[in-house]
Amino acid sequence: MSIRYFKRRRVRSALLLSAVLIIAMLPFRWIDANLWRTEEASGWTLLLAIIVLTLLALRKRVPTAPLGRVATWVQVHLYLGLGSAALALAHVGWKWPTGWLEGSLYLAYWGTFISGVAGLYLTRTIPKQLARTGEQVVYERIPRLRRLIADESQRSVVNAVAESGALTLANFYQSQLFPYLDAPRSWWYGLRPTSELRRKLLGELTSLNRYFSAAERTAAERLFALVRKKDDLDFHAAKQGVLKGWLFGHLCLTAVLVLLSLAHMVTVLAFRGGPG
Numbered sequence: 464m465s466i467r468y469f470k471r472r473r474v475r476s477a478l479l480l481s482a483v484l485i486i487a488m489l490p491f492r493w494i495d496a497n498l499w500r501t502e503e504a505s506g507w508t509l510l511l512a513i514i515v516l517t518l519l520a521l522r523k524r525v526p527t528a529p530l531g532r533v534a535t536w537v538q539v540h541l542y543l544g545l546g547s548a549a550l551a552l553a554h555v556g557w558k559w560p561t562g563w564l565e566g567s568l569y570l571a572y573w574g575t576f577i578s579g580v581a582g583l584y585l586t587r588t589i590p591k592q593l594a595r596t597g598e599q600v601v602y603e604r605i606p607r608l609r610r611l612i613a614d615e616s617q618r619s620v621v622n623a624v625a626e627s628g629a630l631t632l633a634n635f636y637q638s639q640l641f642p643y644l645d646a647p648r649s650w651w652y653g654l655r656p657t658s659e660l661r662r663k664l665l666g667e668l669t670s671l672n673r674y675f676s677a678a679e680r681t682a683a684e685r686l687f688a689l690v691r692k693k694d695d696l697d698f699h700a701a702k703q704g705v706l707k708g709w710l711f712g713h714l715c716l717t718a719v720l721v722l723l724s725l726a727h728m729v730t731v732l733a734f735r736g737g738p739g
């Protein structure tokens with residue numbers, strides 16, 4: 464499918480969303496004109512929207528249920544999620560609500576909304592960055608794959624020492640390469656992964672090449688490949704970790720939002736003095 468198709472589809476969807484929002488706002492104008500409480504109608508509609516948005520979590524947990532494609536649910540989620548901002552503004556107006564419950568609820572709503580928009584960016588960009596690396600890996604398997612790489616590197620170096628008796632590679636491996644190959648990266652790398660360390664290590668390995676014996680040279684070639692593989696794993700761990708962390712945050716905010724919405728609904732129903 465061409466980029467132009469996607470652009471056209473996006474413009475069509477945005478126009479559709481605008482039309483739906485304008486139509487959705489009409490009843491509020493009518494309700495206003497008829498002196499019934501606008502906040503009540505927009506409040507119920509917003510609560511319904513939040514419930515539908517939250518249901519995506521359940522839909523994703525039962526992918527085989529005959530409830531429409533998950534991809535369609537996600538599309539509906541994105542447009543409804545963005546559209547819900549208009550409902551929130553219609554419900555509260557351009558001011559910060561008074562009262563701790565309402566204030567916290569509004570904060571939870573905008574927190575969820577903003578995290579959703581951030582997630583839209585992350586879920587659209589990270590998979591493309593991951594696709595550019597050699598191999599695709601499952602997040603949960605990364606520690607095991609890291610272990611295998613460290614083990615294989617160790618074996619290559621031990622064999623080279625046994626074959627040639629030379630220690631140039633072994634010394635470099637012990638002081639520089641093993642700590643890198645054996646451990647996960649820092650949390651800072653997790654936020655901003657770069658290939659700087661990989662380039663530095665490979666550069667040092669290359670500059671030692673002229674001192675290596677034949678057996679060490681063969682082992683060094685294998686180490687080159689293993690360092691690259693390990694770097695790709697670290698990149699996957701960092702980027703997939705960000706996606707997982709984001710989703711967890713979005714879900715936690717959703718849970719807070721739903722609880723506060725229900726508490727708000729109960730207090731409104733308990734204290735309301737009849738319609739109008």
Ligand code: HEM
Pocket residue numbers: 513516517518519520521523537540541542544545547572575576577578579580581582583586710713714717720
């Ligand atoms: C404001 C109310 C919102 C609520 C209550 C909400 C809730 C949720 C829930 C429950 C999930 C499913 C998480 C899971 O278990 O996998 C989800 C996923 C997601 N949400 Fe929201 N969301 C909201 C707004 C938004 C907005 C405004 C956007 C962006 C425009 C957005 C973007 C996403 C994305 C990209 C996903 C992941 C979809 C996927 O798995 O491909 N959300 N959201």
